[in-house]
Amino acid sequence: MIRKKHFLIVMVCCLLSFLNEAQENHNATLQNIHSQQKQSLDGVWQIIIDPLENGYYNHRWMPRDDGFFSNKKMEKPSDLIEYDFDTDYQLTVPGDWNSQMEKLYYYEGTIWYKRSFDFVPETNKNTFLYFEAVNYEAIVYLNGEKLGEHIGGFTPFQFDVTGKLKEKDNFLIVKVDNKRKREAIPTINTDWWNYGGITRSVHLVSTPKEYIQDYAIGLSKDDAKYIEGWVKVANAKQEAIVNINIDALKVKVKAKINNGLAVFKTKANPELWEPKNPKLYPVNIVFDKHVVKDDIGFRTIKTNGSKILLNDKPIFLKGISIHEEAPFNSGRVTTKEECLVLLNWAKELGCNFIRLAHYPHSEIMVKEAEKMGFLIWSEIPVYWTVLFENPDTYANAENQLTEMISRDKNRAGIILWSVANETPESASRNEFLSKLTKKVRALDNTRLVTAALDTQKGKANQRVIEDGLAENVDVIGVNSYCGWYGGSPESCAGWEWASKYNKPMIMSEVGAGALQGLHGDENERWTEEYQDDVYKNNIEMMKNIEFLAGLSPWILIDFKSHRRHLRRIQNDFNRKGLISEKGIPKKAFYTLQKYYHEN
Structure with missing residues (x-):
């Protein structure tokens, strides 16, 4: 009975510790993108250089309903359309525009990116559009529909595009603006090059309807004899089970989900990660049909x-x-x-x-x-x-x-x-x-x-x-x-x-x-x-x-x-x-x- 009470106390403490972190990250992007099922959108993208932002604002400086994001084409000889992605310049993604084109060496402003692609959706799957980084402000459109915006040039962001994709001829358009601003992070004055563009990879990621969204796994800060963590599962039923397996340590944990979160703490004796021996353990996180794999090291720092x-x-x-x-x-x-x-x-x-x-x-x-x-x-x-x-x-x-x-x-x-x-x-x-x-x-x-x-x-x-x-x-x-x-x-x-x-x-x-x-x-x-x-x-x-x-x-x-x-x-x-x-x-x-x- 005493052991059971002790175990419950440990689990409650663990839950309180990790619940705070998980809730702080409730809007987090998918964890460990490179372990997910994905389709790359890297490669050659069409671009339009737009220093006056004509593709976004009209001559009264009001946002346009028919901006470049609509990707309009001439349908009859009398049509007036003053842009065409398919006959304009090209850039490689991932990459910055400053080093790819001499005329853009010092350029700071807006460039529109367009990528056409096909996609075969799978039944009972979610689809996310995931950007590893865009510098600095991005406004993203899919097939003419605005998905959203992101500010910050070095961190990932994503959009749920489930049900928004066609099998043929999708077009993704991103308005990228790297103008320095006094109120921004970083601010106007820096000592490194302001490389503009879609500087890291872009992916379409597929997951099951109920999927592993995020997780944190590490050595317990309070007791190095334990590994602890949490797994956040989207759309999961209450008390469904997440499995966390570290075969090399003979760790097999079954953690119950409570309000989308499975918290666990388990005894283990891992070889500790350090510079001369950077030991990483293969970890499998399994929820129903969704499996996420990671290589995780265990160490303490204080x-x-x-x-x-x-x-x-x-x-x-x-x-x-x-x-x-x-x-x-x-x-x-x-x-x-x-x-x-x-x-x-x-x-x-x-x-x-x-x-x-x-x-x-x-x-x-x-x-x-x-x-x-x-x-x-x-x-x-x-x-x-x-x-x-x-x-x-x-x-x-x-x-x-x-x-x-x-x-x-x-x-x-x-x-x-x-x-x-x-x-x-x-x-x-x-x-x-x-x-x-x-x-x-x-x-x-x-x-x-x-x-x-x-x-x-x-x-x-x-x-x-x-x-x-x-x-x-x-x-x-x-x-x-x-x-x-x-x-x-x-x-x-x-x-x-x-x-x-x-x-x-x-x-x-x-x-x-x-x-x-x-x-x-x-x-x-x-x-x-x-x-x-x-x-x-x-x-x-x-x-x-x-x-x-x-x-x-x-x-x-x-x-x-x-x-x-x-x-x-x-x-x-x-x-x-x-x-x-x-x-x-x-x-x-x-x-x-x-x-x-x-x-």
Whole structure:
């Protein structure tokens, strides 16, 4: 009887813990899209470049009833129709428009995309139209009918199109607008290229009428001898059964559905995921005719004073920051192969940690990094000086945060959710970001919260971390550019750091610019020798920071940026990469590599 009561108490606690997270994610997209039955809509799409938005507004700036989304065709010689997708330009999806067409290199505005396709619907099946990402605002139409809108350039969204598709000649039209706006997330001013377009894959996903919509499975935060989680099933009957099977652990759970949610907790003894042994277990989730498969790792992450503990053991994060910038050709990363090039460079550098800046990277990137044993920092683009007083701006940021966590909550490699980068101190900023940190913990209390702060103030060679935001995060990130934006390289080694908070610190950015192949004296800017000297002196500085738990220098490879105008040196590239955009390492690469291999 006592055992039975204990079991009930455990299950109630488990239910309360996970119910909150599941309800926070009630509008989540389908989980683990790559395990679903789907039809790809990738490939060549027809486009119309529309800087004046004639396809959406009439000459009185009122929305049109017969805009480009209607895809009209001439039916008789007297018809006046001033557009035709089928005779206009083309772009490849997934991909950005800036790197695909020279005339669109700097373009910011509206482009209409059209894709024609056939589809054979199956009886008793739902169909969802799923976008992995569109930058930045998307309005989606199917066969002339508006499905809906989405804001945010790096997270997935979907529409239920069950019963809306024909067997032949469907046309999907997407109005994509990447204009920067002051009230947006990110705001107008950034230091990366504003790649516009349908930048990630598009799918038609089929599910049974009663289907597995979402799930979260992981090691119990309170007791590592247990695996716990929840599965959300849409349209399920009360007390129907979901099966969660992890054959390698001899785990076979039958969980009852209560109001669409099946919560479970079961004893297990998994081999724990960690960088040197990134163990992933095949997990099958089965509800009636719907089967979703995932590979899930089990680990714990917490802090103790200034230490980060992975599986209850201190770990030092040897990292690098990465933009979602394609190696060799520039443009947005679109393939698994491009992800692997970047990750293998990070592995060669000696990293066990990557900071995916400054926005959620693709699901493929996250999964491949996890397989390779990288600990991951994932963040949303609350970047620089956003409108912290604007409620709509906050709602946008919170939505992007929710969509990021919802997509990647089952990835053991992710240990840090970041809510901001280099935001100026103010009361409104602290309130804005404090709300975001609370939201993170409501969505996922099994990981750590961080933010990258600006270089902290101090006198001479002393720096003190006293930003009020540090009170709200678990791990403090600090971006410091001693030797580049302030101080000489040789002065950096003598910098001394202190903190008002007994928390781990990650030097989330540190570095300098260099044009690969440009050599000279170590005091000559833009040379590989100058960049290398900055790294050598900053490494000496960091060796003396007692509360330093890791670093992620800026950055793996040179990347496109509208801010970088210096001809013959920058040429629209931020040159702080340790590797050139053509894949050639600079001297500082080997300096950091040596430090990582010795520590």
